[in-house]
Amino acid sequence: MKWIGLTGGIACGKSTVSRMLRTHDIPVVDADEIAKEVVKPGSAGLKSVIQEFGPEFLTAEGALDRRKLGQKVFGHPELLHKLEAITHPLIREETRRRRRLYEDMGHKLAIYDIPLLFETRAKDQFDGVIVVACTKEQQKERLRRQNWSEDEIEMRIASQIPIQFKEQQADFVLHNNRDEQHLLREVDRLLKWLEELKNQN
Numbered sequence: 001m002k003w004i005g006l007t008g009g010i011a012c013g014k015s016t017v018s019r020m021l022r023t024h025d026i027p028v029v030d031a032d033e034i035a036k037e038v039v040k041p042g043s044a045g046l047k048s049v050i051q052e053f054g055p056e057f058l059t060a061e062g063a064l065d066r067r068k069l070g071q072k073v074f075g076h077p078e079l080l081h082k083l084e085a086i087t088h089p090l091i092r093e094e095t096r097r098r099r100r101l102y103e104d105m106g107h108k109l110a111i112y113d114i115p116l117l118f119e120t121r122a123k124d125q126f127d128g129v130i131v132v133a134c135t136k137e138q139q140k141e142r143l144r145r146q147n148w149s150e151d152e153i154e155m156r157i158a159s160q161i162p163i164q165f166k167e168q169q170a171d172f173v174l175h176n177n178r179d180e181q182h183l184l185r186e187v188d189r190l191l192k193w194l195e196e197l198k199n200q201n
Helices: 014-023 031-037 044-053 066-073 077-104 136-145 150-158 163-169 180-198
Strands: 002-008 028-030 109-113 128-133 172-175
Touching (some): 002 014, 002 163, 002 180, 014 028, 014 109, 014 128, 028 077, 031 077, 031 109, 044 066, 077 109, 128 163, 136 150, 172 180
Parallel strands (some): 002 128, 128 172
């Protein structure tokens, strides 16, 4: 089975593209979804995170306050490393399980939607890499619409490898820098590329 990485910068529209691919019956494993699952209430992952960072990062309902924790660790590499040391092994284990499941089902290709593909030096793990790209100003504007502060926006974008580098390293670049109709055309172009890739030996 071909294992394809899907990535991009924050607010470039990767999740939208991921949802569109699912509507075409392409299996998608979502790293963000798994990252939430491994720290869900009652999980060993959540217990480890709270032991490391403290109960103030729990919501009133007993769930992890991901935004509050993100504000604490981003921009502080030593704290981010501590968090990743807890969560990344759990995410990798669940990802392997889901990948094997799709292989056992006989799929020829599956997508791994992973925001930090290049940041975690994971490119060599894939048979191909798709990058969803837009301009930095578009990233900022989309995050402002989600009520992010300017400091949060700058810090989060600065913590990621520049999108231009990701485009240079990609096997396929999808441009999400115009309207929805343009994005649909870009996804059609991507589907043709995936079909060609699927049929390669």
